[in-house]
Amino acid sequence: MDSSSLLLLAPIVTILLLRAVSASALVRSQNVTCHPVDSAALYRFQKSLGTPIGNWGAPNSVCCSWTGISCSSLGGVSMQERVVRLDLSGRELAGQLCDSLAGLDRLVFLNLSGNQLSGFLPPKLFQMQSLEVLDLSRNQFSGHFPLNASMPAVRVIDVSDNQLVGSIATTICESSTNLQSLSMARNSFHGKFPASFTNCSDLRYLSLEENNLSGNLPESLFQLQHLHQLLLQGNIFSGTLSRGAGNLSNLIEIDISSNYFSGEIPDIFEGTSNLRRFSASMNNFSGYLPYSLANSPSLEMLDLDKNSIKGGINLNCSSMTRLSVLILGSNLLQGEIPQNLSSCRRLTVLNLSNNNFSGSVPSSFQDLGELSALSLSRTRLNDLPGALQTLQHCKSLNSLILSRAFRGEALPGDNDGLSFENIYVFVIANSQLTGAVPSWLRRSRSLSLLDLSWNRLSGGIPQWEGGFKFLFYLDLSNNSLSGNIPESLTRLPRFINYNASSLGPLSSIPLLLGNGSGRHFQYNEYWNLPSTLALSYNNLNGPILPSFGNLTSLQVLDLGHNNLSGGIPGSLCGMKSLEALYLCNNHLQGTIPDSLAQLTFLSALDVSYNDLSGEVPTGGQLSTFPGSSFEGNEGLCGGATLNPCSQENHQAAKAKSVGESFPLLPLAIEVGGAVGFVVTTGICFASGWINRE
Numbered sequence: 126m127d128s129s130s131l132l133l134l135a136p137i138v139t140i141l142l143l144r145a146v147s148a149s150a151l152v153r154s155q156n157v158t159c160h161p162v163d164s165a166a167l168y169r170f171q172k173s174l175g176t177p178i179g180n181w182g183a184p185n186s187v188c189c190s191w192t193g194i195s196c197s198s199l200g201g202v203s204m205q206e207r208v209v210r211l212d213l214s215g216r217e218l219a220g221q222l223c224d225s226l227a228g229l230d231r232l233v234f235l236n237l238s239g240n241q242l243s244g245f246l247p248p249k250l251f252q253m254q255s256l257e258v259l260d261l262s263r264n265q266f267s268g269h270f271p272l273n274a275s276m277p278a279v280r281v282i283d284v285s286d287n288q289l290v291g292s293i294a295t296t297i298c299e300s301s302t303n304l305q306s307l308s309m310a311r312n313s314f315h316g317k318f319p320a321s322f323t324n325c326s327d328l329r330y331l332s333l334e335e336n337n338l339s340g341n342l343p344e345s346l347f348q349l350q351h352l353h354q355l356l357l358q359g360n361i362f363s364g365t366l367s368r369g370a371g372n373l374s375n376l377i378e379i380d381i382s383s384n385y386f387s388g389e390i391p392d393i394f395e396g397t398s399n400l401r402r403f404s405a406s407m408n409n410f411s412g413y414l415p416y417s418l419a420n421s422p423s424l425e426m427l428d429l430d431k432n433s434i435k436g437g438i439n440l441n442c443s444s445m446t447r448l449s450v451l452i453l454g455s456n457l458l459q460g461e462i463p464q465n466l467s468s469c470r471r472l473t474v475l476n477l478s479n480n481n482f483s484g485s486v487p488s489s490f491q492d493l494g495e496l497s498a499l500s501l502s503r504t505r506l507n508d509l510p511g512a513l514q515t516l517q518h519c520k521s522l523n524s525l526i527l528s529r530a531f532r533g534e535a536l537p538g539d540n541d542g543l544s545f546e547n548i549y550v551f552v553i554a555n556s557q558l559t560g561a562v563p564s565w566l567r568r569s570r571s572l573s574l575l576d577l578s579w580n581r582l583s584g585g586i587p588q589w590e591g592g593f594k595f596l597f598y599l600d601l602s603n604n605s606l607s608g609n610i611p612e613s614l615t616r617l618p619r620f621i622n623y624n625a626s627s628l629g630p631l632s633s634i635p636l637l638l639g640n641g642s643g644r645h646f647q648y649n650e651y652w653n654l655p656s657t658l659a660l661s662y663n664n665l666n667g668p669i670l671p672s673f674g675n676l677t678s679l680q681v682l683d684l685g686h687n688n689l690s691g692g693i694p695g696s697l698c699g700m701k702s703l704e705a706l707y708l709c710n711n712h713l714q715g716t717i718p719d720s721l722a723q724l725t726f727l728s729a730l731d732v733s734y735n736d737l738s739g740e741v742p743t744g745g746q747l748s749t750f751p752g753s754s755f756e757g758n759e760g761l762c763g764g765a766t767l768n769p770c771s772q773e774n775h776q777a778a779k780a781k782s783v784g785e786s787f788p789l790l791p792l793a794i795e796v797g798g799a800v801g802f803v804v805t806t807g808i809c810f811a812s813g814w815i816n817r818e
C-alpha cells in the first residue's frame with residue numbers, strides 16, 4: 126500500500142477506532158460499579174464538609190462518575206472499580222476533613238488544593254499506603270503536621286499556604302523513600318530543620334519558605350544529592366552556610382534570603398554546575414564574593430541584596446555568560462564599576478544601589494542591550510550627564526533609578542539631545558541636582574512614573590503638551606520650581622481616566638527588583654502606587670486651576686507649601702478618586718467649597734496655613750478631619766476648628782505650631798521594606814518614595 130492510500134484510509138480507521146472506544150465505554154458505564162468501601166468513604170467525606178460537591182449523591186454504585194473522581198479496575202477482573210484519583214482542587218469547599226478519606230485505600234492521587242478547608246489534618250491521611258500525591262495546599266488547615274506519618278508510596282506532599290504550626294520533625298522520610306517533592310511553605314512552623322529529612326534521599330524539591338524555622342542547617346541536608354530546588358527563605362535560620370552545600374551537584378535554585386545567616390559565603394560552587402538562581406539577600410553574609418559564584422557559567426540570577434559583602438565587583442563575565450539578574454544592593458562594595466561588567470551581555474536587572482561605588486557609569490554600559498532595570502542610587506557615582514548619555518543607548522531600559530548619587534550636579538538640559546524612548550520609570554530624587562525639569566523627557570512616550578523630588582531644580586514646569594499617555598505618578602516636590610501650574614497637567618490622560626485593568630507598559634516591567642523576600646515581601650509593583658501629583662515645597666504661584674476637577678482618577682494631590690493664591694475651586698469635587706488633598710501653606714483665600722463634601726474617598730485633607738475664611742463645611746468626609754487640617758486660617762470657623770461660628774468670627778483661634786498632629790497618610794503603599802511613603806509630622810506631605818533613607 127503506498128502512502129497516499131494510507132492517507133485516504135486514515136479517517137476511516139479513526140472513525141472505526143472511535144466507535145470501538147465509545148462502545149466499550151458504554152459497556153463499562155453500564156456494568157462497572159464503584160466499590161462500596163469507596164462509595165461509603167466518599168459519602169462520609171461529603172457529609173463532613175459543609176458544602177455539597179458537584180454531582181455527588183447518596184452512597185451508591187455510580188460514585189466513579191462523580192465530579193473529580195477517577196476509578197480504575199487496578200488490573201483485576203472485578204467489575205467493581207476502585208477510586209484512584211480524587212481532584213477537588215479550587216472548588217470552594219469549606220468545612221473540615223475527617224478521617225474517612227483514608228478509607229479510600231487504593232487512592233493514588235488526592236488534590237484538595239485551593240479550597241477553604243479548615244481544622245486539623247487527619248493523621249490517618251498520612252498513613253495512606255497507596256497515595257502518591259497529596260496536595261492540601263492553599264486551605265486554612267490549622268494545628269500540627271502529623272509527625273507520625275508513613276506513606277510508602279508518596280512522591281509529592283504539599284501542605285503550603287495553610288495555618289499549620291509546630292515542628293516539622295515528622296517521621297515521613299523513614300517510610301517514604303520515594304518522596305521527591307515536599308512543600309510546607311507559608312505556614313507557621315517553627316523549630317529546627319529535622320535531621321531526619323536525610324532519609325528522603327530522592328528529594329528534589331524542598332520548599333519550607335516563609336515559616337519560623339530556626340537554628341543551623343544540619344550537615345545531613347547536604348546529603349540530599351538529588352535536590353534541585355531548596356527554598357528556605359523567610360525563616361530565622363542562622364549560622365554559616367556549610368561547605369557541604371557544594372555537594373548538591375544537581376541544585377538549580379537555592380534561596381536562603383531573609384534569614385540570619387552570617388559568615389562568609391563559602392567558595393564551593395564550582396561543583397554546582399546546574400545552579401541558575403542563588404538568592405541570599407537580607408542575611409548578614411560578610412567577606413568577599415566567592416570566586417566560584419563570580420565565575421559561574423550556569424548562574425542566571427545572583428541576589429545578595431542587603432548583606433555585608435565587601436570588595437569590588439569582580440565578576441568574570443567571560444564565564445558568566447548566562448547572568449541576567451544581578452542584585453548587590455546594600456552591601457559594603459566599593460571601587461569603580463568595572464568597564465567589563467558590560468561583557469555580561471544578558472544583564473536585564475542590575476541593582477548596585479546603596480554601596481560605596483565611586484567613579485562614573487562605564488561608557489561600555491551602552492552595550493547592555495537587554496538591560497531593563499537599573500538602580501545605582503545611594504552611591505558616590507558622579508558625572509550624571511555622562512551616565513545619561515551612555516544609558517540612553519540601552520534600548521530596553523524601562524526603569525532607571527539614580528537617586529542619591531551624582532550629588533549637586535546639574536541635570537542636563539535640552540541641548541544634550543537626550544532621549545529615553547522606552548523608559549517607564551525615571552527616578553532621580555534626593556540628589557540636590559540643579560538645572561531645570563528636563564523637557565527632553567517629552568520623548569519618553571511611555572513614561573509612567575517620574576520622580577525628581579528633593580533636588581534644587583528651578584524654572585517652570587514644562588508644558589509637556591499632548592504627551593505622557595501613561596504618566597500616573599509625578600513627583601516634582603521639594604525643588605525650587607516657579608511659575609504657574611501648567612494647565613496641561615490637568616489633561617494627563619491617566620489622571621483623568623485610569624483604568625486599572627489596562628496597566629499600560631508598567632505591567633511588563635520586571636518584577637524582580639530587589640528587596641529579596643521574607644514574610645513581608647512585597648514586589649515593587651509600581652502600578653499599586655496611588656495615582657499622584659505632588660508639587661509641594663516649590664515656589665509655584667497662580668491659582669489652582671478649576672480644571673483639576675477633571676482629574677477623576679487622581680488619588681493624591683499635593684500642592685502644599687507654595688505661593689498659590691486665589692480660591693479653592695468648587696470643581697475639585699469632580700476628583701472622584703481623591704484620597705488625599707494637601708493645599709497647606711499657600712495663600713489661598715475664600716471659603717472651603719461645600720462641594721468638597723462629595724469627595725467620598727477623601728481620607729486626608731490639609732488646608733492649614735492659608736487665608737481661608739467662612740464656615741468649614743460639615744458634610745461627608747469633611748466632618749472627619751481634625752482641627753489641625755484647618756488651623757492657621759484666621760477666618761475659618763466651625764467644624765473641627767477651635768473657633769465657633771458666630772456672627773462675627775474674626776477672633777480666630779491663634780494658630781498652633783506647624784504640623785502638629787498631622788493626619789498620617791492613610792494609603793496602604795508598600796513598596797517593600799525600607800521604601801515607601803515616609804510620613805513624618807511637621808511636613809505637609811512626604812514624597813520621594815523610592816530609595817530614601
Ligand SMILES: *[C@@H]1O[C@H](CO)[C@@H](O)[C@H](O)[C@H]1NC(C)=O
Binds near residue numbers: 152155156204
Ligand atoms: C454488561 O452489560 C451488557 C449490556 O447491558 C450486558 O449484555 C452484559 O451481560 C453485562 N455484563 C455483566 C458481566 O454484567
Ligand SMILES: *[C@@H]1O[C@H](CO)[C@@H](O)[C@H](O)[C@H]1NC(C)=O
Binds near residue numbers: 258
Ligand atoms: C492540584 O490542583 C491545582 C489546581 O488545579 C494545581 O495547580 C496543582 O498543580 C495540583 N497539584 C498537583 C500535585 O497536581
Ligand SMILES: *[C@@H]1O[C@H](CO)[C@@H](O)[C@H](O)[C@H]1NC(C)=O
Binds near residue numbers: 252273274275
Ligand atoms: C505511628 O503510626 C503507626 C502506624 O499507624 C503506629 O503503629 C504507631 O503506633 C504510631 N506511633 C506513634 C508514636 O503514634
Ligand SMILES: *[C@@H]1O[C@H](CO)[C@@H](O)[C@H](O)[C@H]1NC(C)=O
Binds near residue numbers: 312313314336337644
Ligand atoms: C514567628 O515567631 C515570632 C516569635 O515567636 C512570632 O512573633 C511570629 O508571629 C511568628 N511568625 C509566624 C509566621 O509564625
Ligand SMILES: *[C@@H]1O[C@H](CO)[C@@H](O)[C@H](O)[C@H]1NC(C)=O
Binds near residue numbers: 320321324345
Ligand atoms: C533514617 O531511617 C532509619 C530507619 O529507616 C533510621 O534508623 C535513621 O535514624 C534515619 N536517619 C535519620 C537521620 O533520621
Ligand SMILES: *[C@@H]1O[C@H](CO)[C@@H](O)[C@H](O)[C@H]1NC(C)=O
Binds near residue numbers: 345370
Ligand atoms: C561532601 O562531599 C565530600 C567529598 O565527596 C565529602 O567528604 C563530604 O563529607 C560531603 N559533605 C556532606 C555534608 O555530605
Ligand SMILES: *[C@@H]1O[C@H](CO)[C@@H](O)[C@H](O)[C@H]1NC(C)=O
Binds near residue numbers: 387388409411433
Ligand atoms: C553582622 O555581622 C557583623 C560581623 O561580620 C557583626 O558585627 C554584626 O553585628 C552582624 N549584624 C547582625 C545584625 O547580626
Ligand SMILES: *[C@@H]1O[C@H](CO)[C@@H](O)[C@H](O)[C@H]1NC(C)=O
Binds near residue numbers: 443
Ligand atoms: C575586568 O576588569 C577588572 C579590572 O577592572 C579585571 O580585574 C578583571 O580580570 C576583568 N575581568 C575580565 C573577565 O576581563
Ligand SMILES: *[C@@H]1O[C@H](CO)[C@@H](O)[C@H](O)[C@H]1NC(C)=O
Binds near residue numbers: 420441442443444
Ligand atoms: C574568566 O573566565 C574565563 C572563561 O571561563 C577564564 O578563561 C578566565 O581565566 C577567567 N578569568 C579569571 C580572572 O579568572
Ligand SMILES: *[C@@H]1O[C@H](CO)[C@@H](O)[C@H](O)[C@H]1NC(C)=O
Binds near residue numbers: 431476816
Ligand atoms: C535596589 O536595592 C536596594 C537596596 O539594596 C533596594 O532598596 C531597592 O529597592 C532596589 N531597587 C530597585 C529598583 O529594586
Ligand SMILES: *[C@@H]1O[C@H](CO)[C@@H](O)[C@H](O)[C@H]1NC(C)=O
Binds near residue numbers: 459460481483
Ligand atoms: C568609601 O570608599 C572610600 C574610598 O573610595 C573610602 O575612603 C571611604 O571610607 C568609604 N566609605 C565607607 C562608608 O566605607
Ligand SMILES: *[C@@H]1O[C@H](CO)[C@@H](O)[C@H](O)[C@H]1NC(C)=O
Binds near residue numbers: 673674675696
Ligand atoms: C475641564 O475643566 C474645565 C473647567 O472646570 C472645563 O471647562 C472643561 O470643559 C473640562 N474639560 C474636560 C475635557 O472635561
